[in-house]
Amino acid sequence: MRARRPAARILLVDGRGRVLLFRFSPADRPPFWVxxxxxxxxxxxxxxxxxxxxxxxxxxxxxxxxxxxRREVEFLTIEGVEVRADERYFRVDVDACEVDPAGHTELERQVMQTWRWFDRAALAGHAEPIFPVDLADLLAATEPADVRHA
Known part of the structure; x- marks a missing residue:
């Protein structure tokens, strides 16, 4: 039986329309971005x-x-726990920002050492898995009305 995992996820978008993703490199599976x-x-x-x-x-x-x-997904956490996650997404638009890793946990420092800003084209053509898999559609659906492109 999978553990329940309520979670909050952030769609952090900069002034150039790029979304921030972190690359996880766990020892037990290939790297992925979230x-x-x-x-x-x-x-x-x-x-x-x-x-x-x-x-x-x-x-x-x-x-x-x-x-x-909001979505429910099932996955294996970095700690090796099978979960059913109730993920709620929040969109935060900023002009620009630099990631400050000072608040990262020890586990995050081990498996989450890389991050970058992705534009829509980079999302579509990236070789490593990106979660959620429909991130580009989610970004388009949550784009503020004053910046939507016709």
Missing amino acids: TPGGALEPGEDHAAAARRELREEVGLDLDCGPEVA
Whole structure:
């Protein structure tokens, strides 16, 4: 039986329309890329977890705004636990930012040493897996009305 894992994920988008992804390199499987975010802590709601994860993983302390998407996915965590994750997505648009890894956990320092900003073309043509698999569609669906391209 899979463990339940409520989680908050952040679609962090810069002024050039690029999304920030972290590359995970676990010892037990090939590398993959994911958005910032992670599991809720006890007593925490999704919005509070999104803010905490953004602060810990990126170094930004911002209100992440309203939830823009929700999905349930099953996967094996870095710690080796089979989970069914209830992921809530929050979109945060910034002009620009540099990742500050000071808040990374020891495990994150081991498996999450690389990050980069991806534009839509780079998402489509990337050789390593990117999660969520429909990230480009999710970004398009959550784009603020004042920046949508016709």
